[in-house]
Amino acid sequence: MLRKIFNPARLSRFQRTMVTVSSSDALVSTEVDDKTGYATVTLNRAPVNSLSLELMTEIVKTVDELERSNIRGMVLTSFSNKVFCAGLDIMEMVNPDLDRLRAVWTRLQDTWASLYGTSFPTVALINGHAPAGGCLLALCCEYRVMCNNFNIGLNETQLGLAVPPWLQGTMRQTIGTREAEIHCIKGTMFNSQDALKIGLVDELAAENGEAMQRALHYLNTFKQMSPYARSATKLLMRNKDIEDMKRGRKEDVERFVENVMNSDFQNGLTVYLQSLKNRKNK
Numbered sequence: 646m647l648r649k650i651f652n653p654a655r656l657s658r659f660q661r662t663m664v665t666v667s668s669s670d671a672l673v674s675t676e677v678d679d680k681t682g683y684a685t686v687t688l689n690r691a692p693v694n695s696l697s698l699e700l701m702t703e704i705v706k707t708v709d710e711l712e713r714s715n716i717r718g719m720v721l722t723s724f725s726n727k728v729f730c731a732g733l734d735i736m737e738m739v740n741p742d743l744d745r746l747r748a749v750w751t752r753l754q755d756t757w758a759s760l761y762g763t764s765f766p767t768v769a770l771i772n773g774h775a776p777a778g779g780c781l782l783a784l785c786c787e788y789r790v791m792c793n794n795f796n797i798g799l800n801e802t803q804l805g806l807a808v809p810p811w812l813q814g815t816m817r818q819t820i821g822t823r824e825a826e827i828h829c830i831k832g833t834m835f836n837s838q839d840a841l842k843i844g845l846v847d848e849l850a851a852e853n854g855e856a857m858q859r860a861l862h863y864l865n866t867f868k869q870m871s872p873y874a875r876s877a878t879k880l881l882m883r884n885k886d887i888e889d890m891k892r893g894r895k896e897d898v899e900r901f902v903e904n905v906m907n908s909d910f911q912n913g914l915t916v917y918l919q920s921l922k923n924r925k926n927k
């Protein structure tokens with residue numbers, strides 16, 4: 646069954662109402678161009694857009710609001726021209742409160758499901774590094790344009806974390822089964838050129854302006870197309886993955902909690918955090 650389908654009858658409402666959501670200190674800011682109906686959603690959590698519970702809650706809320714406002718497309722990007730998103734906030738995993746840890750993982754599942762399952766077209770404008778959860782956000786979008794000289798990949802295993810099945814699936818869909826298996830297990834981070842070669846991103850750009858033009862070009866390819874046929878096809882392809890994730894979500898949360906509470910993992914995390922700081926001080 647289709648979860649959400651673009652409803653052409655709601656189009657007239659969209660043409661009348663155009664939104665610019667969120668205040669300047671918001672974790673996520675959204676601007677909608679009233680000529681094109683395209684929304685630019687900017688992640689705004691300095692310094693590196695790490696995914697705290699609050700940031701993920703805002704992402705889900707934003708996507709839900711956009712779904713209701715009938716925009717025609719969305720570009721997801723970062724306030725920083727150095728880091729698109731640094732993945733899960735590591736501090737959420739250091740000696741955590743168990744209820745909050747469960748909420749963090751549940752919200753990551755929700756973030757994946759809502760971004761992956763939008764009826765409107767989505768492009769990730771990857772204007773900085775995108776490790777782990779950052780790569781996840783990009784993978785949820787239909788199309789990825791990446792600026793040169795950054796890194797992207799699912800490096801979870803390098804941190805001692807298992808990549809959950811629903812995220813493995815998205816990686817498989819993007820780069821193929823064989824490559825996904827190898828690179829999820831190894832935790833490979835790709836530079837922009839290699840990410841393009843392997844199909845993890847669709848286009849490269851020298852800088853932000855060019856990346857935005859390429860992103861808009863992708864969205865424009867749907868201008869003359871029936872929004873119904875477009876979104877129905879997308880959701881028929883993606884809904885089963887979302888339903889599968891939802892069926893297994895409780896076990897998935899408990900696996901994550903077990904993984905994070907393991908003392909080897911906690912010790913490894915301390916070393917990893919220190920290595921980030923040492924790198925910075927070099």
Ligand SMILES: CC/C=C\C/C=C\C/C=C\C/C=C/C(=O)SCCNC(=O)CCNC(=O)[C@H](O)C(C)(C)COP(=O)(O)OP(=O)(O)OC[C@H]1O[C@@H](n2cnc3c(N)ncnc32)[C@H](O)[C@@H]1OP(=O)(O)O
Pocket residue numbers: 692693695696727728730731732733734735736774776777778779800801804806807808809810897900901904921922925
């Ligand atoms: C079946 C289920 C079972 C189990 C499931 C288990 C796991 C789930 C798997 C997948 C889900 C996703 C997991 C994750 O996302 S884990 C997080 C992975 N992220 C990283 O490894 C990135 C680490 N960061 C970096 O490599 C660099 O910071 C980066 C390249 C992003 C940017 O470098 P830059 O030089 O620009 O900045 P830094 O000086 O390094 O950082 C500034 C500041 O920010 C702090 N920082 C960086 N990343 C994070 C983060 N992810 N969380 C929290 N804080 C972060 C960094 O320490 C600096 O802080 P400070 O020294 O205080 O200024």
